[in-house]
Amino acid sequence: MKIKFWILMSTIFAFLLIAFFQCRKPDSSVKPFGQVNGQEVYLYTLENENGVRLEITNYGGTIVRWLVPDREGNLGDITLGFNTIEDYVDKSPYFGCLIGRYGNRIAHGKFVLNEKTYTLAANNEPGGIPCHLHGGIKGFDKRIWDAKFIDGEAGKGLKLHYVSKDGEEGYPGNLDVTVTYQLTNENKLIIDYNATTDQPTPVNLTNHAYFNLKGEGNGNILDHELTIFADYMTPVDEGLIPTGEILPVAGTPLDFTEPHEIGERINMDHEQLKFGLGYDHNWVLNNQAGELIMAATVIDSTTGRFMEVFTTEPGIQFYSGNFLDGNLIGKSGKSYPIRSGFCLETQHYPDSPNHPHFPSTILNPGEVYQTRTVYQFSVK
Numbered sequence: 001m002k003i004k005f006w007i008l009m010s011t012i013f014a015f016l017l018i019a020f021f022q023c024r025k026p027d028s029s030v031k032p033f034g035q036v037n038g039q040e041v042y043l044y045t046l047e048n049e050n051g052v053r054l055e056i057t058n059y060g061g062t063i064v065r066w067l068v069p070d071r072e073g074n075l076g077d078i079t080l081g082f083n084t085i086e087d088y089v090d091k092s093p094y095f096g097c098l099i100g101r102y103g104n105r106i107a108h109g110k111f112v113l114n115e116k117t118y119t120l121a122a123n124n125e126p127g128g129i130p131c132h133l134h135g136g137i138k139g140f141d142k143r144i145w146d147a148k149f150i151d152g153e154a155g156k157g158l159k160l161h162y163v164s165k166d167g168e169e170g171y172p173g174n175l176d177v178t179v180t181y182q183l184t185n186e187n188k189l190i191i192d193y194n195a196t197t198d199q200p201t202p203v204n205l206t207n208h209a210y211f212n213l214k215g216e217g218n219g220n221i222l223d224h225e226l227t228i229f230a231d232y233m234t235p236v237d238e239g240l241i242p243t244g245e246i247l248p249v250a251g252t253p254l255d256f257t258e259p260h261e262i263g264e265r266i267n268m269d270h271e272q273l274k275f276g277l278g279y280d281h282n283w284v285l286n287n288q289a290g291e292l293i294m295a296a297t298v299i300d301s302t303t304g305r306f307m308e309v310f311t312t313e314p315g316i317q318f319y320s321g322n323f324l325d326g327n328l329i330g331k332s333g334k335s336y337p338i339r340s341g342f343c344l345e346t347q348h349y350p351d352s353p354n355h356p357h358f359p360s361t362i363l364n365p366g367e368v369y370q371t372r373t374v375y376q377f378s379v380k
């Protein structure tokens, strides 16, 4: 009787001891990542059962690390970025961040909505012609978002929330934005963008991850093979602003309907490649129905890493990292030369507020902005 009593007591004690230490164990999936203007920011880790790992900071909702296996099962970080928050604040060319209120360019930083002219910051000047880029001087990429982990329907997720005030960066209306990242055990990153407004406003949200499937810092991406499921694109002028035309890609170096190495035709004598200094254009995806379908695929045959991009968006900006110039030093201490990363930014077309025949980017009160993009990794 006595012995039984003591066995019971020691078992209870052992359980209490374990529970105590479990509670005290710091949550290894959230780490401090420094301060921005005196405010703490954090690094949140999402990991799946294959070891795929994402580290995301709530500064700009930025993907800082993204580890995926190669064909031998070795994990490599396939996204360009920095080790410190200071580098992100001081010099990031939009590495891995969320972009808003309007992804890509708006001509001269001006648009007319319901007979009123709005003036936004002209924070970019390709070809010496000023325009508004990626939401302005302090876009969503430079804001601190509220963040919390969620158990999403597809996997563990991180939910980010930000309220962009009426007049912020010149845009009308209070815009309430939620972006959710979910990592699944099929090695998919699902990004859901949601927003509501109290006044009509343009909205075009995306993520600006720069990929190098060999691993960041491992040379350029010119031998990556790209397919884009788009028969048309929106050509630009020398200021990288859409002319308003929607042109077939057939017969041009912008035709990626069949797989091509990114570098194969990038230096061809073609006006669009001259204006873009390479690829920096919006492709009009064949899917215009708003369903989630495949938009692009990329394979790096050296590592076997294969990326598929799915989206509900009607467009995708393929940017071949033409403005990288070797001056930025990345996470593994190596510099990022020209074309050492590429972006596939799912989006509505650039400068849509000034082109009424493009799919509308205007969100009205009572409507819900809702788009989804999925990046899936496997090996070949």
Ligand code: GLA
Binding pocket: 093, 094, 104, 133, 240, 280, 281, 317, 319, 323, 343, 345
């Ligand atoms: C986008 C633009 C590019 C460039 C990058 C950021 O992809 O289309 O022209 O501005 O962002 O450097």
